[in-house]
Amino acid sequence: MSQEEIIAEKKKAIFASTLELVRENGFHGTPMSLVAKKAGVAAGTIYHYFESKDALIIALYSYLRGKMAEEMLRDDDQTLDYQTRFFNLWKKHFHYFLRHTDVLYFFEQFVNSPYYERCPEKGNDRCQNIIATFLNEGMEKGFLKQMNGKLMSILVNSSVVTSAKIHLTGKVEITETELQQVAQYVWDGIRNNQGF
Amino acid sequence: MSQEEIIAEKKKAIFASTLELVRENGFHGTPMSLVAKKAGVAAGTIYHYFESKDALIIALYSYLRGKMAEEMLRDDDQTLDYQTRFFNLWKKHFHYFLRHTDVLYFFEQFVNSPYYERCPEKGNDRCQNIIATFLNEGMEKGFLKQMNGKLMSILVNSSVVTSAKIHLTGKVEITETELQQVAQYVWDGIRNNQGF
DNA sequence: ATTCACCAATTGAACGTTCATTCGGTAGGC
DNA sequence: GCCTACCGAATGAACGTTCAATTGGTGAAT
Numbered sequence: 001m002s003q004e005e006i007i008a009e010k011k012k013a014i015f016a017s018t019l020e021l022v023r024e025n026g027f028h029g030t031p032m033s034l035v036a037k038k039a040g041v042a043a044g045t046i047y048h049y050f051e052s053k054d055a056l057i058i059a060l061y062s063y064l065r066g067k068m069a070e071e072m073l074r075d076d077d078q079t080l081d082y083q084t085r086f087f088n089l090w091k092k093h094f095h096y097f098l099r100h101t102d103v104l105y106f107f108e109q110f111v112n113s114p115y116y117e118r119c120p121e122k123g124n125d126r127c128q129n130i131i132a133t134f135l136n137e138g139m140e141k142g143f144l145k146q147m148n149g150k151l152m153s154i155l156v157n158s159s160v161v162t163s164a165k166i167h168l169t170g171k172v173e174i175t176e177t178e179l180q181q182v183a184q185y186v187w188d189g190i191r192n193n194q195g196f
Numbered sequence: 197m198s199q200e201e202i203i204a205e206k207k208k209a210i211f212a213s214t215l216e217l218v219r220e221n222g223f224h225g226t227p228m229s230l231v232a233k234k235a236g237v238a239a240g241t242i243y244h245y246f247e248s249k250d251a252l253i254i255a256l257y258s259y260l261r262g263k264m265a266e267e268m269l270r271d272d273d274q275t276l277d278y279q280t281r282f283f284n285l286w287k288k289h290f291h292y293f294l295r296h297t298d299v300l301y302f303f304e305q306f307v308n309s310p311y312y313e314r315c316p317e318k319g320n321d322r323c324q325n326i327i328a329t330f331l332n333e334g335m336e337k338g339f340l341k342q343m344n345g346k347l348m349s350i351l352v353n354s355s356v357v358t359s360a361k362i363h364l365t366g367k368v369e370i371t372e373t374e375l376q377q378v379a380q381y382v383w384d385g386i387r388n389n390q391g392f
Numbered sequence: 393a394t395t396c397a398c399c400a401a402t403t404g405a406a407c408g409t410t411c412a413t414t415c416g417g418t419a420g421g422c
Numbered sequence: 423g424c425c426t427a428c429c430g431a432a433t434g435a436a437c438g439t440t441c442a443a444t445t446g447g448t449g450a451a452t
Contacts, residue, residue, distance in 0.1 A: 042429040112304040162354040189385030238403040
């Protein structure tokens with residue numbers, strides 16, 4: 001095992017520990033001592049990798065966004081028709097959050113907290129850009145209504161996030177049927193149905 | 197001025213102070229000492245009205261939801277056609293958040309924090325019920341697609357919240373045109389267009 | 393009309409705890 | 423001998439909460 005990988009292991013352990021604790025207890029309720037304990041490192045070690053608690057949390061956000069972006073790019077079969085690709089992307093996005101619940105809750109807490117203001121990626125998020133690019137393509141080719149691309153991508157994104165959150169709280173049961181309905185409802189909203 | 201009103205004044209001052217500070221600094225960054233100072237009361241006074249910091253924050257949430265619900269009910273002219281009423285409600289909702297920015301940010305922080313889990317109103321929110329009732333009416337009368345009412349109301353709600361947030365961050369300019377477009381996009385998604 | 397007992401509202405200094413962060417030190421590779 | 427990774431007890435500031443003391447208003451008793 002190379003040294004870099006060892007470094008990465010500790011860093012990853014700290015990330016994983018932080019992620020889980022923040023999800024459970026919020027930023028408020030996750031002391032560095034606990035982060036260290038759960039990660040299996042000493043408290044001081046965290047400060048070897050991160051300047052401060054704030055820096056750790058912001059770094060974690062960037063790290064997670066990057067990982068998610070990677071996965072969103074995979075398996076987009078460009079030979080398929082646009083609508084199918086839209087549904088695929090929407091559902092892939094949705095299922096990513098189901099598989100990574102703590103990521104979803106971490107994101108939601110983060111973007112609504114004052115941390116987000118100080119985040120370097122703010123407004124130039126790769127993950128958001130992937131969706132925006134795909135939607136812009138759809139507008140150019142006439143599959144979608146004309147609209148500000150960023151606006152549309154944020155709206156689509158929020159429909160995914162909201163659906164995932166509803167599903168996870170269990171307040172409303174979301175079966176495969178409901179899921180399909182929601183995606184359909186979003187699609188019906190943005191598709192270009194002029195000339196039909 | 198009756199005694200009750202004087203009491204209310206102090207409580208309101210504490211509420212207002214908390215709201216503003218949480219919006220600026222998050223739950224994390226608003227010490228009770230500051231809440232007291234900004235409200236113009238002594239630290240101990242807060243504990244005369246609220247059991248703890250957590251209790252204060254949860255009480256504030258309930259208070260704000262109630263006030264918002266009141267306003268959402270006003271001026272719904274039931275003689276207008278359903279679509280118009282939908283656009284009116286959507287926009288009223290949107291503009292409420294523009295006028296009460298700190299309420300929006302407080303809500304968003306709150307519902308994504310562990311506080312929400314312990315909130316008595318969780319899942320039976322009057323504000324959410326108003327929207328749900330209106331949408332159920334639309335489904336019954338055939339104006340809207342059939343869908344789980346709660347699910348649809350949360351989705352509509354999140355489109356408002358998201359739009360308001362986008363507008364306020366200034367990341368994307370939302371003119372009256374864009375606003376109309378978004379409302380239209382939501383409407384197109386949920387309206388029943390069978391048989392046309 | 394005055395006194396007094398009572399209580400709710402309020403104060404802010406003080407308390408004990410918790411927490412982020414520091415730092416002196418160890419271990420091992422180069 | 424130096425550097426990097428790592429440790430964990432120690433530090434001190436910040437925080438939520440408490441509480442003894444003060445105020446001011448109300449009403450019953452005189």
